[in-house]
Amino acid sequence: MTAPETRSATPADLLPKRPRGRPRKTEGERDDGNRRQDLLAAAARLFRHQGFDATSTRDIAAAVGMHSGSPFYHFKSKSALLFAVVQEGMHAAMARQAQALQPPGLTDPPSAQMRRLIRAHFDTLLGPGNDFIPVMLYESRALTAAQRSALAQLQDDYEAAWTPVLQALHASGELQAPVKVSRLLILGALNWAVQWYDRQKGLSLDELTDAAMALFFARKR
Amino acid sequence: MTAPETRSATPADLLPKRPRGRPRKTEGERDDGNRRQDLLAAAARLFRHQGFDATSTRDIAAAVGMHSGSPFYHFKSKSALLFAVVQEGMHAAMARQAQALQPPGLTDPPSAQMRRLIRAHFDTLLGPGNDFIPVMLYESRALTAAQRSALAQLQDDYEAAWTPVLQALHASGELQAPVKVSRLLILGALNWAVQWYDRQKGLSLDELTDAAMALFFARKR
DNA sequence: CCTACCGATCGGTAGG
DNA sequence: CCTACCGATCGGTAGG
Numbered sequence: 001m002t003a004p005e006t007r008s009a010t011p012a013d014l015l016p017k018r019p020r021g022r023p024r025k026t027e028g029e030r031d032d033g034n035r036r037q038d039l040l041a042a043a044a045r046l047f048r049h050q051g052f053d054a055t056s057t058r059d060i061a062a063a064v065g066m067h068s069g070s071p072f073y074h075f076k077s078k079s080a081l082l083f084a085v086v087q088e089g090m091h092a093a094m095a096r097q098a099q100a101l102q103p104p105g106l107t108d109p110p111s112a113q114m115r116r117l118i119r120a121h122f123d124t125l126l127g128p129g130n131d132f133i134p135v136m137l138y139e140s141r142a143l144t145a146a147q148r149s150a151l152a153q154l155q156d157d158y159e160a161a162w163t164p165v166l167q168a169l170h171a172s173g174e175l176q177a178p179v180k181v182s183r184l185l186i187l188g189a190l191n192w193a194v195q196w197y198d199r200q201k202g203l204s205l206d207e208l209t210d211a212a213m214a215l216f217f218a219r220k221r
Numbered sequence: 222m223t224a225p226e227t228r229s230a231t232p233a234d235l236l237p238k239r240p241r242g243r244p245r246k247t248e249g250e251r252d253d254g255n256r257r258q259d260l261l262a263a264a265a266r267l268f269r270h271q272g273f274d275a276t277s278t279r280d281i282a283a284a285v286g287m288h289s290g291s292p293f294y295h296f297k298s299k300s301a302l303l304f305a306v307v308q309e310g311m312h313a314a315m316a317r318q319a320q321a322l323q324p325p326g327l328t329d330p331p332s333a334q335m336r337r338l339i340r341a342h343f344d345t346l347l348g349p350g351n352d353f354i355p356v357m358l359y360e361s362r363a364l365t366a367a368q369r370s371a372l373a374q375l376q377d378d379y380e381a382a383w384t385p386v387l388q389a390l391h392a393s394g395e396l397q398a399p400v401k402v403s404r405l406l407i408l409g410a411l412n413w414a415v416q417w418y419d420r421q422k423g424l425s426l427d428e429l430t431d432a433a434m435a436l437f438f439a440r441k442r
Numbered sequence: 443c444c445t446a447c448c449g450a451t452c453g454g455t456a457g458g
Numbered sequence: 459c460c461t462a463c464c465g466a467t468c469g470g471t472a473g474g
Binding site: 050051052053054138141142175176177178181182184185186187188189190191192193195196203208211212214215216218219 | 271272273274275359362363396397398399402403405406407408409410411412413414416417424429432433435436437439440
């Protein structure tokens with residue numbers, strides 16, 4: 001087995017070499033929160049592909065055409081930037097989940113509700129440009145303890161929505177394993193898709209959702 | 222929401238403050254490969270709990286009572302150390318898997334084979350002191366491209382063993398989703414357990430295996 | 443495997 | 459948000 005010398009190259013297109021200078025700003029206009037949003041999106045992309053520790057605040061600054069010290073005008077620390085990324089990801093995820101469970105659908109059979117929960121989760125995980133939640137799943141260790149416990153609260157809320165649906169499926173015999181451990185195993189199966197799902201080729205998100213439903217839940221007799 | 226200042230403290234017991242001096246070495250005795258093994262075990266533990274980038278080679282040296290430059294006498298680079306950890310993890314995993322599939326069991330029904338595959342996988346993931354595979358699952362991004370492709374070969378071999386068993390379960394109707402995506406989803410569900418499983422409280426590995434079997438596979442009619 | 447060290451990089455800041 | 463900078467830390471090495 002060979003032992004190569006160089007760490008796999010950072011995709012060059014992720015990192016513009018130099019700041020692009022001041023962003024265009026027409027007279028009297030303010031940038032409002034746009035620069036902050038730019039930083040968040042760039043940080044999410046870089047944290048996802050290189051990891052939190054392997055991404056410098058200089059990388060992030062360069063990605064949005066700022067100089068090295070400027071991100072600290074918008075965020076008081078690198079870890080605060082990470083927390084903002086993760087927070088934004090969870091808020092989007094919960095909005096998407098709420099849409100999946102909107103009143104009209106609440107009278108559907110449990111399996112239809114579950115299908116919509118899973119489909120929404122795949123959107124959140126695998127939808128185009130959704131780097132925020134993958135960062136949350138794989139980089140949260142770099143958060144401070146207090147940030148992590150704030151995040152855990154959001155995650156608990158998100159996961160709690162699955163329990164009544166799983167209970168109904170268990171009662172009908174469509175779910176044959178205990179509800180609590182099923183929730184953990186199912187969410188794990190879905191979350192892991194971040195590691196292997198390729199939007200370009202293979203399954204669509206609808207097909208992936210069908211496969212997950214067929215794997216976890218028995219057809220009703 | 223508060224924005225705390227300090228990154229969550231590294232558990233103090235993971236990091237002895239100073240080298241403990243030369244390891245005891247009785248007259249005429251050699252350490253053979255023990256020091257190398259010590260480094261591997263310490264690196265696995267630290268990489269797992271702090272991440273690769275957040276662990277310095279000085280941390281690893283101190284954990285085994287060496288001075289800062291000494292790990293480079295055993296490994297030519299930090300990334301070579303990571304690769305050795307990951308390689309050792311995969312070799313142990315494949316040995317454990319081979320045991321689960323030994324000849325006497327090959328005449329068992331597919332569901333019994335699957336149960337042993339899953340149980341072996343949980344041993345590999347969650348058994349006491351098994352930090353090597355969790356490191357592989359969450360830190361492989363830091364490998365060089367060549368190291369990563371060598372690893373991918375090992376992983377393919379490991380996962381290939383699941384396919385015939387899943388095919389048999391599909392043929393018998395116990396597995397209702399397509400084989401390929403089922404393998405990906407199932408392994409994801411199991412791998413994610415690294416994130417939440419707590420050996421101290423709750424389920425045993427046998428109970429966890431039962432739950433997984435009940436979740437994924439229908440009772441045979 | 444230790445000693446002593448180097449060049450590079452990093453998060454963060456003062457002052458504007 | 460830029461300029462100019464600091465102290466700390468890091469992977470790695472030469473020479474023994």
